[in-house]
Amino acid sequence: MVVRGTQAGAALLGRDDEIEAIATVLGGGALLLTGAAGSGRSALLEAAAERATASGVRVLRGAGSDFEADLPYAGLNQLLWPLRAGVDGLGSAHRDALRSAMGLDTGPADDRLVVATATLTLLTRAAPVLLLVDDLHRVDPASATVVGFLARRLDGSGAALLAATDAAGDLPGIGALAIGPLAESAASALLTARFPDLAGPVLRRLLAAAQGSPLALHELPAALTAAQRTGSRDLPDPLPLGPRLTALYGTRLDPLPAPTRRLLLLVALDGPAGPAVAADLADLERTDLVAIDAGRVRFRDPLARSAVVALARPGERRAAHRVLAESADHPERRAWHLARATLGPDERVAGLLMRAAHTHRRRGDAAGAFAAMVRAADLSPRGADRSRRLAEAASVRADVDLRGVSRLLGDARHADPGRRGSVPAAVASAHLVLNDEGDVDTAHRLLVGALDDRDPAHIDALQALLTVCALGGRDELWAPFRAAVGRLRPGPPTLLALGASLVADPARATPGDLALLDDLIGRLHDEIDPARVVAVGWAALFTDRMPACREAHRRVVRDGRRGGAVIAVVRALVNLCLDSVRTGRWDEATRLAAEGQALCAAHGYQTLRWPLRFGAALVAAGQGDQATTQDLAGRMLRWAAAHGAHSMSRAAHHALAVAALGRGDAEEAYRHAIEVSPPGTLAANAPLALWSAADLVEAATRTGREAEAAAHAAALERVAALSPRLGLVAAAATATVDPSGERFVAAVRVPGAERWPFDLARVRLSYGEWLRRHHATSAAREQLAAARQVFEQLGAAPWTARAEAELRAAGATPAAGTAVLTPQEREIALLAATGLTNKEIGQRLHLSHRTVGAHLYRVFPKLGIGSRAALRDALSLEGMTTGADGPAPFAHQ
Structure with a gap:
């Protein structure tokens, strides 16, 4: 057959x-x-x-x-x-x-x-x-x-x-x-194919419950509502079963004696800790539904737990919750059992749930806090209490997923129509404004108008206002924030105080600010609240202390992938991405930016896409991918202008300045660099001024603006003590404007400078250029070769080309294979030298314009040039040496 x-x-x-x-x-x-x-x-x-x-x-x-x-x-x-x-x-x-x-x-x-x-x-x-x-x-x-x-x-x-x-x-x-269970990858693919609308956390919850069972993978999502599948409504616990699963487990449960079913229900409702009451363990174990280890009882599979609850009558479930509430050894567990045993409004139980919610939130469990707040609102007898609790739930929900926040705010208004907006409602609304079609100024007005230091949510509002001010990046936005922080008695919380200095204006941080930050970083390994971890990382980012926070941030990402607060995960990815750019992990930065943007798209966090795109733009600028840099920066500029987000405008100009310097266009680099900070000062409320200062000094020097370069180098010198990286670039900037060049020696010897390889390589390149001009060719070759090696490792093609050109001018032999072009590189180079654009070349050769660009930026360092304008001369001088076809002089084409 x-x-x-x-x-x-x-x-x-x-x-x-x-x-x-x-x-x-x-x-x-x-x-x-x-x-x-x-x-x-x-x-x-x-x-x-x-x-x-x-x-x-x-x-x-x-x-x-x-x-x-x-x-x-x-x-x-x-x-x-x-x-x-x-x-x-x-x-x-x-x-x-x-x-x-x-x-x-x-x-x-x-x-x-x-x-x-x-x-x-x-x-x-x-x-x-x-x-x-x-x-x-x-x-x-x-x-x-x-x-x-x-x-x-x-x-x-x-x-x-x-x-x-x-x-x-x-x-x-x-x-x-x-026939065993499906592997997780196959199970995930099956769910995604059949139910493409599943939100990430919902997908993970279903995978954990199904344990690779194909029947469960078909039945569980089908038993959910559309709102539950997309994440706009929370999933019930336990999950509802479809008819076939119910029938399957019903055949195993129906024959059991009533006392055994009651014990199984207690185990199912009490969670993984096991039953809180004495039980006949032998009877339970004989059911083959549970396993018993040292007196602790657990279900052999999550679906059995769901089935036990689903097949119990409502009255049986409430009675079991009452039993468990009486024996609960934790206030939060007792509150939850009482809430599930209660039918009508009950302020006492609602109050217990709100206390449990705040405990969940302090522990970093935003999802648990949200669920408790919503149930507390359901149990609230008074409309005012229900309204406030729904508004607070909306503000917490905004940390997990923005979908559903509008509905919660609408429910809050409906619960108490005569009530004016509350502080939690303003926090939630500001989230929505920033991530929809609103702008920074509208979110700022909402939050400033709602500030009330008598309200327990006042600190949450100030934290949200800090984010809005940082995004806006304008002095007038910061004034109300600083005034409100100054009114706090006995003083602001530590992270809020640090935000007011190190997030807003790190160039003017005091030694006390830095000491406090270093202390917080030292205690991150014990921190369980993801929001605090990412807040510390944010404060550490522009003073170059983020590397010490990386492990704690990775923990936030790992925990978040299992269903934690999504906004904390995205912010952790932002901090990790930008730090990876600074510390030369460019491939990792690109991967983190992609992961973060996917989460933003899935959960509605539109604003947080932009710092991730900034990280991607910086990598593209460093590697000479001009098309990607221009595209990302252009989109950032348009969005920033429409939303009043000046910090994102500065970010775009910083990326464009790096790209312009790489291709040797110092005039354009200067125009972009002064948009980040004017020459001679590190702009207030502009953290990126610390990252772009070296660009401005180099661009000013190369365009003959000696006074501006000297003034900005002096400004950098005043912040050199903030970090070794700033010490490195400040010393190099001073050396650039100092005719003697002696400060270059101090720059390359700054302790720890190798932790910032791109910055150090740029300093070595400038030092090598200075040495060559002063006829110290041997020493110049040493610095230039070290710079070229780092640039090559980073894939920074235009910078590699600059270093290679300087090495040739210093009499060095080109790196092995540098001048050898492949046949396709030769063809692309010849067409580019005639003036064709990447798109036009791609159309002729049936390639994408990005592929053409990638080939060209491998050609540049091989020919020792920094831009396509130099291609014709370089090809003529090189005789078009190729890896396969031998010489092919430009004149022959």
């Missing part, structure tokens, strides 16, 4: 090995598929049937059922009914035995051996044929005997048998294939 592949197996994600094993027996033989109910046994049988049918093989089907389990040969009747016309062609003994067994004649069937032999003969004559028997464990014993007989005798007959069961012993003596 030849079995050709079809699309059947392709739909069974993660089952390639199983399908291959099944294919080996389809030409003749038998295989038993074993696995728990819901493991996908039936789907594999169906895939085998489709594959066989496509190959011209006749498929005979049968399936066990409890209804027919007591009818002898009922299963055989199912299998052979399509072949009944051929029974009369058998020998008389076989014909009579089989007709009687199949119910075609009256009278008792002959012994099973005769019936089995007759069946084998009939199948051999009908070959090629495939027998499929599902739920073999429920087939009547007489038919099961015949199936076992066939299984051991089909080799070479042209007939094949596939049977599925939950126990390998059902067909002793033949091969068995265990």
Whole structure:
């Protein structure tokens, strides 16, 4: 039997090995598929049937059922009914035995051996044929005997048998294939394919609950509402089961005695810690639904827990929660059980839940805090209390996912129509404004107007206002914030105080600010609140202390991927991305930027996309990808102008300045650098002034603006003590404007300077240029070679080209292979030298414009140039040496 592949197996994600094993027996033989109910046994049988049918093989089907389990040969009747016309062609003994067994004649069937032999003969004559028997464990014993007989005798007959069961012993003596759970990657792909609207946290929750069960992966999301799948409504706990899962677990739970079901319900409702009441552990363990270890009880799979709760009556669930509330050993657990045992409004329980919510929030559990606040609002007798609690839930929800925040604010207004806006409502609204079509000024007005130091949410509002002011980056925005912080008694919280200095204006940080920051960084390994971790990282970023915060930030990202506060994850990714740019981890920065932007898109955090795009733009600028830099920077400038976000405008200009310096356009670099900070001062409320200062000094020097360069170098010198990196660039800036150049020596010897490889390589490049101009060629080659090596490692093509050109001018031999172009590089270089754009070249060669750009920026360092304007001369001088075709002078084209 030849079995050709079809699309059947392709739909069974993660089952390639199983399908291959099944294919080996389809030409003749038998295989038993074993696995728990819901493991996908039936789907594999169906895939085998489709594959066989496509190959011209006749498929005979049968399936066990409890209804027919007591009818002898009922299963055989199912299998052979399509072949009944051929029974009369058998020998008389076989014909009579089989007709009687199949119910075609009256009278008792002959012994099973005769019936089995007759069946084998009939199948051999009908070959090629495939027998499929599902739920073999429920087939009547007489038919099961015949199936076992066939299984051991089909080799070479042209007939094949596939049977599925939950126990390998059902067909002793033949091969068995265990059908286990799907791998997580396949399970995730299956969920995403069938339910593309699943939000990330919902997807993770379903994967954890399903544990790779194909049935669960189909049933669980289908049992959710559309709002629950997209994350705009929270998932219930436990998850609702679909009808097939309910029926599957119902058959295991219904026969249990009522006391055992009550104990199972207590275990299910009390979570992973196990039951809080005395229980007959032996009775529980006999159910095979739970495992007991040192007196602690846990369900063997999460779906069993959900089934126990789903199949209990509402009154039974409330009674169990009351029992658990009485024995709870934690206030938060007691509050939750009381809330679930309560039907109507109850202010006492609502108050307990709000205290539990605030505890959850201090621990960094924003999702738990949100759930408790919403339930507290439901239990609130007074409209004013319900309104405030919903508004506070909305402000917490904004840290998890922006979807649903508008609805919560609307519910809060409806609960108390006469109430004016509250502080929590202003915080939530500001989030929405910034991430929708609103602007910085509107969010600022909302928050400033709602500030009320008598309100417990006042600090939350100030933290939100800090974010708004930093994004706006304008002096007038900061004044109300600083005034409000100054009014706090006995003083502002530590992180708020640090934000007022190190986030707003790190260039003017005091030694006390830095000491406090260093102390907080030293304690990050014990910090459990992700919001505090990322706040410390934000304060550390522009004073170059973020490397010491990286591990804590990675922990925030890891925890967040398992369902924590998404906004903390994105902010951690922003801090890690920008620090990776500064510390030369450019590939990592690109990956982090992509991950963060995907989360922003999935959860509605539109504003946080821009610092991630800034990180990507800086990498593109450093590597000479002009098209990407221009695209990202242009989008940043347009968005910043529309939303009043001056800090993002400065970020775009900084990236454009780096790109312009790389390609040797100092005039354009200067125009962009002064948009970040004017020459001679590090602009107040502009943290990026500390990152772009070296660009301004270099651009001013190269364009003959000596006074501006000297003034800005002096400004940098005043902040040199903030970090080793600033010490490095300040010394280099001073050396650039100092005719003696002596400060270069101090610059390259700054302790720890190697932690900022791109900055150090740029300093070495400037030092090497200075040494060459002063005829110290040997020393120049040493600095230039070190710079070139770092630039090459970073993929900073235009900077590599600059270093290479300087090395040649200093009499150094080009790096091995530097001047060798591949045939495609040669072709692209020749076309670019004629003046064609990347797009036009791509159209001629059937390449994307990005691919053309990438090739050109590999060509530049090989030819020792920094831009395409120099291509014609460089190609003529080089004689167009290539790696394959030999010389191809430019004049020949």
